[in-house]
Amino acid sequence: MPELPEVETTKRGIAPHVEGQIIREVILQRHDIRIPIPSSILETEGRKVLAVTRRAKYLILTHEGDHHVIIHLGMSGSLRLCSPAEALRKHDHVIWSLSSGKQLRFHDPRRFGIVTHAELLDPLTHALLANSGPEPLDETFHASYLKAALQNLQRPIKPALMDNAIVVGVGNIYASESLFQAGIRPTSRAYRISLPRLTRLVSAIQSVLAHSIEQGGTTLRDFLHADGQPGYFRQELFVYERAGEPCRNCGSTIRKLTQAQRSTYFCPTCQKH
């Protein structure tokens, strides 16, 4: 479900309610998600949450004593704040009771998400994060970096953009949207794209992600903010889930194809090889 803007929106939603709170209790409704939730997560009970941060599509709750809880929302995960009086929903797998009296709940129907715990000086050294590429909104992500990262890559640019070793946070929606904004065909071989076009692509990725964050992310089916509000970037989408509809730029019919088992959308007129 969530790509970088949705995870960032979630972070901004929960941080003011979680930072500075003491974890009174961690309740594991079920632990058998993609990576089983370790019972050591209970060691965070009684500790204060010092910070909520994001790296790639991971959220990190940093607690006193170098304890970290690392959360990935997978395809269907979400975090929401609620009152303890609110009835548990099906697929509410983890509940944190906070000293404020509120609860934070991790909800994930498909269980592709991750909730794990580690005691580490630097959570970015955790195996889940250590091999991540640059953040797309950082200055380290620029055209010459991308040119080097894509050299010798025969694969199409779209699945390459979704490779977290190349750049993190760009998922299925924003890969299609960014390539549209940059005027590049998703089927173009990654290594053949010129530096000037990669410059446009980097700018497109950054502006699409930044704009989506401003809009609170994209709600397609079930993504909601921590307070239950949807994101409004869906109305800004130019190609994603618009197959058969007219291009908002030129009127051509938006096409859909499958790459690496994922749907890709593009405009055959605006996007060139």
Place this chain on the structure above:
DNA sequence: CGAACCTCCTGCGGGC
């Protein structure tokens, strides 16, 4: 090494 599949899981909408 890269690239193409496969898998995990539940829910929803469309077609019959």
Place this chain on the structure above:
DNA sequence: TGCCCGCAGGAGGTTC
């Protein structure tokens, strides 16, 4: 109404 099919914001693992 109900059942079956395909599809869904991810990503790690396997195979060639």
